[in-house]
Amino acid sequence: MWIDVGKLIREHVPDKNGKTLPADLSSGSFEFRDLTDIGVGSLFEGKLIYDKTYGHVTYGCSLCCVYNAPFLAFNPLGIPFTGDSQNGVTAYENCSGIYLDVSNQFLYGWHTGSTAIATVNYMGTHHGAGVGSTTSNTSGYLTHSYARNCPAARFTPSGGANVQVPVPTKVLPIATLSQGVIICSNGQGWNRIFTNQLQDQFGRGYPHAGIVMADILSFGTNQLGLSPETGSATTNSNGSWGDFYADCTSACPSSGQSNALQTWTYNGIPLAHANTVIYKCTSITIDGF
């Protein structure tokens, strides 16, 4: 790739942000970065054109971007029994000053401490083979020195891997089916129909039909003067169901809100996670959704 900086200046060529180089520019620094090949990379800076007619330029001198202390993205990694979980590698990069995903440098380096508990493929996808705990390990090379040839060093990040049987843990809304104003004998309010989903400790849907989901709403701040009620529904094969939320009050349409804590049971067993439901005259949200 050749870049004629003088031409960019003379012809006022804009960059992707629409900015041009000043016409009287005579010196400055520059930086190359390979945006796609993170880790070690294959970018190498070449010589600059030395042109006596239009002024001085000097031989380029490079400074390597280095990576420090790579670590596993999830430690410990939770893996559902008979299910899969993905792990990766993250490292601090000194040029940008941020943590970057360097997983591609660690492909084919993955292994676990016990294949009876968890297996892992070359991409870091772990499979829960048996309930228990083991280690997750990988190895790969990252640029690690400022030396002129940007030498790479081998790293071996590792962490824990826990295989657990999925259990229902929380209810979360995953979609809105409809919402709008509602008129009732007391005044007016809002209704919103969500698709709620019963999820396990790994944040996956708990795919079992016919589970009875029952809930209780208890209000804290209650500017709308809402009376709570209990409700129940049953899951479909995806562990989800259509859920109707509404408020209707003489306090609407003026402003104000009522905050409720929604606690759940599944087939009579309490769930650890309680949702925060915020009722307003023109909106209803669950856990901020």
Add this chain to the structure above:
Amino acid sequence: MRNANCVLWLVYLLLGHAMPARATCNTSPDLSATIAEFRTSQTSRVEALIRLGEKHNLCFGIEYVDRALLTEPADFQLQNSTVQSTVESIFGPEYPIRIEQHYGVIEITRKTRGTKAKNIFDFVIPKWESTRGMVQMVSWLLHIQLVTDLNPQIRGFGAHGRAGDMEDEVGPFNEHNQPVKYLLDKIVAQSKGAVWIAQIPWQQIGNLRLLENRRVWTIVEYGGPSADYRGLLSGIAAGLESGSESKHQQ
């Protein structure tokens, strides 16, 4: 004339295939009509009634429930029986029932001796208006109206419950001096096919205080032969207060 018949059959076939195989309420069900055969396996009595309804376009209002009616499985096999006899057989002799028909909905209540006791579903609502909306929402609006009439001090309601079939819309309604059960009948009668079920044991059916923090009925919309009602009925059963098993008390 022959050509005209062909066209009519073609229209019938096209419409028949275009419309979903979904029950609707027969607005004037004949309780003496014969049902050639009805069978279910390992369903609760209430689920058997739902299966009967969705197969023969019958909509029900079931006021008489307890945990066993909602959850205990049994086999039913009936042949050449009238609608009334089929319903009575499903409940069985240990559950004496009275069957009435209002607005096309077959109401099932507990047969009692002597004067009729106070009943939430007999409460007369002076005026009830509702816009057109999905069945579960309109049902909730009726609940609001009932609770407000019983306790005008209540300012507002925060609801949460099963959404049901969002495409099943009923209303609008503008009703005067109607008992709750008739209003429920009217909602169900306009639906694509459904049954309203009391969510309180029959022993508590006169206890108006139950309305303070819960709905005392639910509407179950017919979902077709593949629908699974067991979880829903178990949920209703779980909400019934203890003591509902004492069905032989008079």
